[in-house]
Each structure stands twice: as C-alpha cells, then as structure tokens.
Amino acid sequence: MSVSTKTILLQFASFAILFLLCRLALATFTQLSGFWLPAASAVAATILAPQFKVFKTDQGDKICMRWIFLKGVKVLN
Template identity: 45%
Template sequence: MNKQTKILIIQFMCFALIFLAARFIIVQYTLLNGLWIPVVSGVVAILFAPQFKVFKIDGKDTVFIAWLFGKKGKPVHWL
C-alpha cells in the first residue's frame, strides 16, 4: 500500500471520528432535528478534520499535515 492510500484512509477515519463525535454532541445538547443534524455535523467535521498531503521532495515522498489551528503544514514522520 503506497503512502497516498494510507493517507486517504487515515484522513477518512479522522473525518468519521469527528463527524460521529459532533453528531452525538449535537443530538444530546441542541434542539436540532431532521436533516440539520448530519448537515451541521458534516460542516463541523470538514472544519476540524486534519488534511494530509503527499509531496515529492528530493525524490522522496513526504507527508504533511495541516488543519484549522495551524498556520502552515508540518511534516509527518510516522508514515
């Protein structure tokens, strides 16, 4: 499995985890109902989920992570 496939799986898992947590919190603590629950959960997950990108630097694949609270991407060395 190459790095781009691993990144795709990890990014989806981060999104899904944040989506499910946001959905649970919205159901428990707000008065939203119907279609608004998954819509708001999806927006929250899109904003807070980290973004992973693979770049070729010096002929080697390097993974960078960026998210809402960081100014620029940081390299990931555990992949």
C-alpha cells in the same frame, strides 16, 4: 500500502471520528433532528478535520498535515 493510500485513510479516519463526535454533541445539546443533524455535523467535521497531502521530494514521498489548531504545516514522515 502506498503513501497516497495512507493519506486517504488518515483523512477519512479523522473526518469520521470528528463527524461522530459532532453528531453526538449536537444531538445531546441541541434540538436538531432529521436532515439538519447530519448536515451540521458534516459541516463542522469538515472545518475541524486536519488536511493530509502527499508531496514528492528527492528523499521520497512525504505526508504533510495542516490543521486549524496548529501553526504551519507538520511533516509526518
């Protein structure tokens, strides 16, 4: 599996987990229904999900993560 494929899967998995958690929390604690529940969950998950990017270096491809809860960029490999 290539590094860019791993990055896409990490991005999707983090968004999906946060989307489901936000949807469950919003359904439990608010009166949102219909279109507004998944729309609000998608916006919240987009803001809260970490971003993964691939950078090409002399040592090979590196996956870097940026998240609003971390200061700076974290190199994963």
